[in-house]
Amino acid sequence: MNQTLSRCLRLVALVIACLLAPAASAADDGVAFFEKKIRPLLAEHCYECHAVGKKTKGGLTLDSRAGWEKGGDSGMTLVPGDPEASLLIKAVRYKDKEFQMPPKRKLSDSQIADFESWVKMGAPDPRTGAPAAVGSKKEINIAEGRKHWAYQLPKKSAPPAVKDAMWPRSETDRFILAKLEEKNLRPAPDADPATLVRRIYFDLIGLPPTPEQVDAFVRDFSLSHSPTLSPAPAKAGGQAGKRESEQRAVERLVDQLLASPHFGERWGRHWLDVVRYAESLTLRGFVMKEAWRYRDYVIGSFNADKPYDRFLREQVAGDLLPHSSVPQRQQQLVATTFLTLGNTNLEEQQKKQLDMDVVDEQLDTIGKAFLGQTIGCARCHDHKFDPIPTRDYYALAGILKSSKTLEHSNVSKWLEFPLPMPPGEDKEFTAHDKAVAQLQAKIKAAKESANVAVAKKATQPNGALAATALPGIIVDDTQAKKVGEWKQSASTRTFIGDGYLHDENYGKGSKSVTFQPDGLKAGKYEIRLAYSPGKSRADNTPVTVFSADGEKTIRVDQRPEPPIEGRFVSLGQFRFEQNSAGFVIVGTEGTKGHVTADAVQFVPVGLLAEAPSAPGTTDAAKKDKPDASEMVKKLEAELKKLEAAGSKRPMFMTVKEENPGDTQVHVRGSVNNLGAKVPRGFLQVASYSPAPKIPEKESGRRELGDWLASRENPLTARVFVNRTWTWLFGAGLVRSPDNFGTTGDAPTHPELLDYLAVRFMDEGWSVKKLVREMVLSRAYQQASVGVAGPQLAAGSVADPENKLLWHANRRKLDAESIRDTVLQVSGQLDLAQGGPLIKAGTSADYGYKHTDTRRSVYSPVLRNSLPELFEAFDFADPSLVVGKRSDSTVAPQALFMMNHPWVMEQSQSAAQKLFAEKLTDDRARVARAYRLVLGRPPTDGEVTLALKFLPAESSASESAKRTEAWGRFYQALFASVDFRYLN
Numbered sequence: 015m016n017q018t019l020s021r022c023l024r025l026v027a028l029v030i031a032c033l034l035a036p037a038a039s040a041a042d043d044g045v046a047f048f049e050k051k052i053r054p055l056l057a058e059h060c061y062e063c064h065a066v067g068k069k070t071k072g073g074l075t076l077d078s079r080a081g082w083e084k085g086g087d088s089g090m091t092l093v094p095g096d097p098e099a100s101l102l103i104k105a106v107r108y109k110d111k112e113f114q115m116p117p118k119r120k121l122s123d124s125q126i127a128d129f130e131s132w133v134k135m136g137a138p139d140p141r142t143g144a145p146a147a148v149g150s151k152k153e154i155n156i157a158e159g160r161k162h163w164a165y166q167l168p169k170k171s172a173p174p175a176v177k178d179a180m181w182p183r184s185e186t187d188r189f190i191l192a193k194l195e196e197k198n199l200r201p202a203p204d205a206d207p208a209t210l211v212r213r214i215y216f217d218l219i220g221l222p223p224t225p226e227q228v229d230a231f232v233r234d235f236s237l238s239h240s241p242t243l244s245p246a247p248a249k250a251g252g253q254a255g256k257r258e259s260e261q262r263a264v265e266r267l268v269d270q271l272l273a274s275p276h277f278g279e280r281w282g283r284h285w286l287d288v289v290r291y292a293e294s295l296t297l298r299g300f301v302m303k304e305a306w307r308y309r310d311y312v313i314g315s316f317n318a319d320k321p322y323d324r325f326l327r328e329q330v331a332g333d334l335l336p337h338s339s340v341p342q343r344q345q346q347l348v349a350t351t352f353l354t355l356g357n358t359n360l361e362e363q364q365k366k367q368l369d370m371d372v373v374d375e376q377l378d379t380i381g382k383a384f385l386g387q388t389i390g391c392a393r394c395h396d397h398k399f400d401p402i403p404t405r406d407y408y409a410l411a412g413i414l415k416s417s418k419t420l421e422h423s424n425v426s427k428w429l430e431f432p433l434p435m436p437p438g439e440d441k442e443f444t445a446h447d448k449a450v451a452q453l454q455a456k457i458k459a460a461k462e463s464a465n466v467a468v469a470k471k472a473t474q475p476n477g478a479l480a481a482t483a484l485p486g487i488i489v490d491d492t493q494a495k496k497v498g499e500w501k502q503s504a505s506t507r508t509f510i511g512d513g514y515l516h517d518e519n520y521g522k523g524s525k526s527v528t529f530q531p532d533g534l535k536a537g538k539y540e541i542r543l544a545y546s547p548g549k550s551r552a553d554n555t556p557v558t559v560f561s562a563d564g565e566k567t568i569r570v571d572q573r574p575e576p577p578i579e580g581r582f583v584s585l586g587q588f589r590f591e592q593n594s595a596g597f598v599i600v601g602t603e604g605t606k607g608h609v610t611a612d613a614v615q616f617v618p619v620g621l622l623a624e625a626p627s628a629p630g631t632t633d634a635a636k637k638d639k640p641d642a643s644e645m646v647k648k649l650e651a652e653l654k655k656l657e658a659a660g661s662k663r664p665m666f667m668t669v670k671e672e673n674p675g676d677t678q679v680h681v682r683g684s685v686n687n688l689g690a691k692v693p694r695g696f697l698q699v700a701s702y703s704p705a706p707k708i709p710e711k712e713s714g715r716r717e718l719g720d721w722l723a724s725r726e727n728p729l730t731a732r733v734f735v736n737r738t739w740t741w742l743f744g745a746g747l748v749r750s751p752d753n754f755g756t757t758g759d760a761p762t763h764p765e766l767l768d769y770l771a772v773r774f775m776d777e778g779w780s781v782k783k784l785v786r787e788m789v790l791s792r793a794y795q796q797a798s799v800g801v802a803g804p805q806l807a808a809g810s811v812a813d814p815e816n817k818l819l820w821h822a823n824r825r826k827l828d829a830e831s832i833r834d835t836v837l838q839v840s841g842q843l844d845l846a847q848g849g850p851l852i853k854a855g856t857s858a859d860y861g862y863k864h865t866d867t868r869r870s871v872y873s874p875v876l877r878n879s880l881p882e883l884f885e886a887f888d889f890a891d892p893s894l895v896v897g898k899r900s901d902s903t904v905a906p907q908a909l910f911m912m913n914h915p916w917v918m919e920q921s922q923s924a925a926q927k928l929f930a931e932k933l934t935d936d937r938a939r940v941a942r943a944y945r946l947v948l949g950r951p952p953t954d955g956e957v958t959l960a961l962k963f964l965p966a967e968s969s970a971s972e973s974a975k976r977t978e979a980w981g982r983f984y985q986a987l988f989a990s991v992d993f994r995y996l997n
Contacts, residue, residue, distance in 0.1 A: 044138030046388070050378075051128040052139075054394040057682040059116040079139040094137040097130045124359070140398070159401025159699045163764060164386070164754040167702060167728045170772035171765050183261060186791040189766035190819055197812045200805055202796040202821035207235040207260075209997050210795055211267065212949040216827065216996055217742055217789070218271040220280035220869075222835050225945040235263040261790070268789050272782050275847060276869075278317030281781070283830060283871045284741050285312050287899065288383045289329075289352055292892035294876040296357055299858035301876070303850065304430055304667050308351035310848045313871070315345075322734055322779040323723035326384060329353075330722065331715035333668060340436045344666075347433065351667040354419055357877060357893040360426040365564045366685045368426060373414045377407070382895040384722050385700065386733040386754030394683035400755040401699040408679050409695035416674035416694070416713035424562030424589045433664040446660035453656060457649045479510050479581065486539065486617035489529040489598075491515045494611070498525030498602075506546040508581050514546045514612035523603040529614035530597035538589050538619045541598060542582035544612035545572050552605035561588035561596050572610055581612075587619055674713045702726045723779075729754060731771040735784065736761075739770075740898055742788050744823035745816075751897030762817045798822040798997045825996045826901060829887035830870035836988060839946045840923035842867045852876075886910045911989035918985060925980035936964055939980070947987040 056076050065077040074086025082091040082102070092100035105115035106126050114120070121129075132138070159165060173188035177195055182188045194201060205213065211231040215223040223231070271277060286309060293305040315325050327335065330353070332346030356375035362368040374393055381389030391397050392407035420426040435443065481488040490511040491502075498521055504513035517525050541559055545551075551572035558567045568585050576583045590596040600611040679689035694714045695705055703726040708714035722730055733754060740746035747767045750758035761767045770784070777783050788794055801809065801821050809820045816823060827835070837843035844867045851866055852874045859876035866873060873881060875892050886907050890896035911917055924943075933939050940960045944952040952960065964979055987993060 044132075044135050045140050047132060047135070048138050048140065049388075049391045049398070052132050054683040055121070055125055055128065057394055059121065077141075079141045082137075082139075092133050092137055094133065095135075097133045100133050103130055103133060154396055154401050154403045156401055156698045162401075162756055163760065164732065164758075165401070165699045165728055167726070168732055168768035168771040170769050170776075173769070174765075181792060183257070183792040184787065184790060185769065186766065186787065187793055189763055189769065190791075190793040193763060193818045194820055197818060199809055199812055199818065199820045201793070201819075202798075202801045202805075204792070204795055205797045205822065205997070207232045208950060209797070210264070213822075213996055214264075214267060214271065214789060216831055218268070218280060218785070219274050219276035220283070220831050220834060220871075221276060221838060222949055225942070228945070228949065231263065231267055234266065235260055264795070265790060268786055272786060275317055276845075277782075278313040278315070279847070279869055279871045281316040281741075281785075282309070282313035284737070285316070286871070286875075287890040287896045288737070290355055290357070290379060290891075290893055290895060292355060292357065292875045292877050293852060294859040294874075294878065295360065296877045296893070297360055298425075299860045299876075299878045300360070301852060301856055301859055302355075302428065302667060303852060304665050305351060305355065306850045306852075306872075307348045307433075307666050308355070309871070311345055311348045311351075313848070316781060319780055319782045322774075322781055323730075324779070326723045326730070327716075327719035330380070330719040334671075334712070334716040335719075340434055343434055347431075347668060348666050350669055353414075353417075353669050354428050354667045358420070358426075360420070361424075362426075363424075363562075363564065364685070365422045365426070368420065368422075369415065370411070370680065370685050372419050373411050376414050376419075377410055379895055380410075380722075382752040382897075384733065385697075385727075385729040386736075386748075386750075386752060386758070387697070387700075387729065388753060388755060389697075393680070397755075399757045402697060404679055405692050406695070406697050406699075408677055408692040410697070410718070412675070412677040412692060412694040413708070413714035413718050415677050416671065417669040417715060418672040419669045422564055424564075424591065428667055429670055430665045430667055431670075433666045435664070442661055443663040446656075447663065450653065450656060450660070453649065453653045457646060457653065460646045460649060478504075478507065478512070481511050481613065484510075484615055485621050486615055487531045487534060488613055488615050489531050490613045491527065491611055493529075494614075495528040495530070496525075497527075500525065500527065500611075503546070506548065509546060510544050510581065510613040514544075514610055516546070516611075517602050517609045519550075519608045521602070522605055523601075525602045525609075527600045527611045528597055529600075529611075530595075531614075531616050534590055534596055534616060536590060536592040538587055540587050540617045540619055541585040542578060542615040542617065543570060543585055543598070543600070544581050544615065545570070545576060545583070546610040546612060547572060547575050548608070549573060550608050552602075552607035552609045555605055555609050556601040556603060557585060558599045558601065559585055559588055560598070562591045563588050572607075582615060671713050674711060696721045700727055700729050702728070725775050731775050731779075732767055735767060735770045735774050737897060738781070738784055739788065742785070742794060743819070744825040746898070749817075752895050793819050794822070796822040798824040822997075827994055827996055828899065829884045829889045832887055832994065833870045833881075833883050835947075835993075836917070836920045836924075837867055839927075839984070840920040841927040842920065842923055844868045848872075882914065883910065883916070907994075908989065911985070917988060918981070921985040921988065922977060922981035924984045925977045928980065928984075929977070936961060940964075940983075943980075943984060943987060947984070948990070948992045950992075 060076045064072075064074050064081070066075055066081075072086040074091060075081030075084075076091075085091045089101065092102045097103045101113075102115075103126075104110060105113055106121050106129055108114045108120045173185040174192040176182060176188055176191045178191065181191055181201065191201065204210075208228055211223050211228050215221060215227070291305070291309060291312075292302075294301045328346050328349035330350075332349035335346050337343040337346060353376055356372065356379065358372055358375065359368070362371065374390055378388075378390035381387040387400065387402070388397070389402060389407060389410065391400075392402045392404050394404075396403045419429065421429060432443075434440075481490055488510065491514055492511060494515075496515070499518070500515040501518050502513050503516055506514070515527060543557055545555075553571040553573055555570045555572050556567050557570050558565060566586070566588075570583055570585075578584060585598070588596075598614045600609065602609045676691050676693050678691045681687040681689045694708050696718070701721070703724070706717040706720055708717050721727060724730075732748075733751070736746045736748045737751055740751050747763050748754060748759050748761045753759075770787075773787075774780075774784050796819075798821055809816075812818075813820060834843060846868060849872075851868060851872050853862075856862065859874075859879045862874070862876050862879040864873060864879075864881040870884075873884075877892055880889060880892075887910075888900045888902055890899050924946075928939055928943060931942065933942060937957060940957055941951055944950065944956070960983060964983060
């Protein structure tokens with residue numbers, strides 16, 4: 015009766031957990047999506063006409079959930095879950111000419127898509143209260159906010175007294191047992207040594223132990239208290255001695271695995287989840303070919319047990335830290351790749367918006383990954399739940415905005431720089447770079463010579479040059495649009511066409527000339543300005559180029575002779591789109607002296623050396639052109655050959671200090687609505703010592719790293735300790751590892767969390783010591799199954815979610831462990847370490863074929879093309895901070911293991927490998943296969959079933975059929991529940 019009741023209780027608890035956990039997770043994701051995407055859109059585009067306190071139009075308010083639920087004069091505003099039936103979606107799509115919102119201009123496609131996604135997910139909206147009256151604002155009280163547990167400095171309290179003093183093996187165990195005893199619960203028995211060794215191997219290095227390694231540990235575990243080694247003590251003392259000797263065997267195993275290079279691969283992958291590591295962007299599938307260096311830096315840091323505080327500093331400001339060697343400098347520079355890994359929309363044409371979006375993504379990642387804080391929620395307004403005012407957001411944003419992350423163009427680009435090399439290794443690269451630069455200079459000179467030669471012979475007798483003699487598209491001053499009074503002149507004889515314009519040196523700031531070409535095709539052009547030089551000319555004429563790259567102003571000194579042909583100065587190379595509004599404006603604002611404007615030349619970069627002759631050009635000029643072009647082609651072919659043959663200088667992704675300074679509050683998150691300037695700084699609620707002063711000419715990233723890694727920061731150590739606990743126990747002491755704010759979970763064992771956080775800092779922020787302490791705890795070494803009777807019934811009622819840890823959590827293998835184990839069993843696993851793995855010539859990630867057999871941590875993480883196994887088995891979303899992966903049980907997982915060609919191929923290889931071993935018979939082979947795949951021997955019943963299946967499938971003499979049958983047997987083992995779970 016008791017067993018039946020306990021089973022029912024456990025089943026009910028499991029069903030409830032399975033039903034509620036996904037719903038809770040989805041709700042959290044929905045609220046986060048609303049805060050990050052929807053609330054800013056509503057605030058910027060809707061509140062002006064649809065908010066309490068305003069002259070509400072259409073009877074609709076959108077500044078509260080109740081407002082859109084009530085609807086307006088036109089009816090129900092939206093139908094949660096059904097975008098097609100929602101008036102809001104119809105309005106923003108602009109399909110109905112009579113019903114378009116916002117009325118001033120249509121939202122961007124991505125903004126409309128965000129609204130559609132929000133409605134599709136059920137329109138989650140946390141704004142349950144009445145909206146605040148316009149003009150009212152409740153100030154955040156920092157002192158009050160610090161009452162929340164996470165914002166108080168951790169305190170190391172003494173481990174509590176417990177009734178069962180024999181059970182704990184460490185201080186950690188005393189904290190765990192004390193909570194259990196409060197609820198009259200008892201911990202589970204210890205896991206058997208074979209189960210424990212498999213658990214420790216997967217947790218520390220992500221690979222299964224071989225049968226030989228299992229046997230060695232079990233033997234060490236058993237022999238450590240063998241009567242032949244020491245005389246039997248008294249009964250109580252004997253039990254204590256036995257436990258101590260068994261624990262020493264565990265200690266030896268743990269120390270061995272912590273020293274393995276595979277430890278960094280396992281724990282580095284945990285960290286890569288947290289920092290949204292990827293090697294491509296969703297946009298166009300752009301491949302970040304140097305991102306792998308950051309992955310290898312992370313793995314190396316965990317293997318070297320780099321102090322965690324140093325690890326954080328390097329990722330935020332490694333380029334600004336002192337160094338004592340070139341290898342150290344290389345590591346620190348590569349560490350800053352962390353800041354560049356966000357999944358950014360590089361096509362955003364409003365570059366100021368793009369810059370702030372990048373900063374927001376960096377802040378969101380730093381906040382969640384290092385601090386467990388949703389800082390991004392304060393971009394548009396004070397945080398609705400946590401004591402983070404908007405000013406704090408922009409204090410931090412100013413630090414990150416003072417560094418350049420992207421090189422802007424029509425499609426912006428992340429920054430890459432040469433990796434510094436030791437002096438001896440640098441010679442080869444320096445020589446190659448010099449040869450390339452010299453050849454590029456020759457090509458440029460040849461192109462200019464060709465153009466000058468043709469231009470000179472096309473020059474008219476009066477010194478003027480016909481526009482038709484020049485390559486590309488010429489917009490003469492007679493075709494330009496003039497604002498203000500300009501004077502036509504022909505005094506200087508080096509003009510284009512019939513003359514040039516000048517501003518008569520008055521009316522500064524009120525005059526401009528716009529040169530807009532007709533029929534400009536998509537492509538890259540060099541833009542050149544023709545002007546009339548002279549001593550009386552302005553030395554700072556503003557010339558603004560509007561292109562697909564954005565808006566760029568160049569100051570031109572018009573006093574000296576133009577450097578190109580005596581007529582033109584290059585404004586640079588710019589990209590233009592088909593039928594886009596590309597143009598050049600010559601202004602007069604801020605100038606002293608005459609501003610002149612003659613013509614603007616748009617030259618396709620591929621045609622810089624090809625100058626078509628003007629009518630009347632001499633035969634000699636025509637003859638010069640093909641010779642010059644041939645020379646350029648020859649030199650360009652030589653350059654291509656040189657670049658292909660030379661050694662590639664190592665590059666790395668990073669950020670660059672640029673224009674340091676404070677930033678302004680962006681009202682409602684808009685880059686076009688700026689408020690008060692905020693001094694750069696840090697979260698007030700998490701600052702317990704004077705903030706480090708940020709030098710005026712530096713970004714402040716170095717100081718940000720110091721603040722993050724300070725003992726006076728109440729969040730940093732706690733957050734990482736909790737992450738470590740999550741990765742080892744399956745659930746954190748705080749079950750919302752990325753959110754320690756007021757909407758996150760409270761710690762189940764707050765005193766233990768603080769104890770471990772302080773100890774972590776006291777022991778030099780050593781990750782390996784922290785991991786060792788947790789793994790050697792008896793709490794970690796408990797059994798996950800086998801609890802029965804009254805103990806099971808009591809635990810299921812008092813603690814159905816196992817928050818108090820009365821037994822070990824039964825955990826699933828993650829995607830990487832499944833893949834690596836299958837490859838290890840099949841004999842295909844390549845244990846080589848480090849280096850790039852993306853196939854040469856890959857420019858976009860779409861349809862990428864993953865064929866490598868390296869450990870999964872090295873498999874390219876391509877946002878549009880993850881390995882199918884990763885997608886099936888809950889791999890972390892590489893665009894988000896993921897402190898704990900989803901834990902789904904869905905049909906596609908079983909279907910993948912049963913039907914995917916990769917699993918079948920590996921199963922066949924495993925069978926071939928098994929036949930190569932010297933085993934006596936099929937019974938021995940079955941036992942070997944079980945131990946390799948499941949880490950345990952088969953039961954008698956399992957052996958019987960296997961042998962019943964195998965002879966029928968392998969009775970034929972053909973070895974191919976025999977291999978096929980054993981391959982199918984291996985596949986059945988890989989598809990089993992026992993394989994996918996870690997007990």
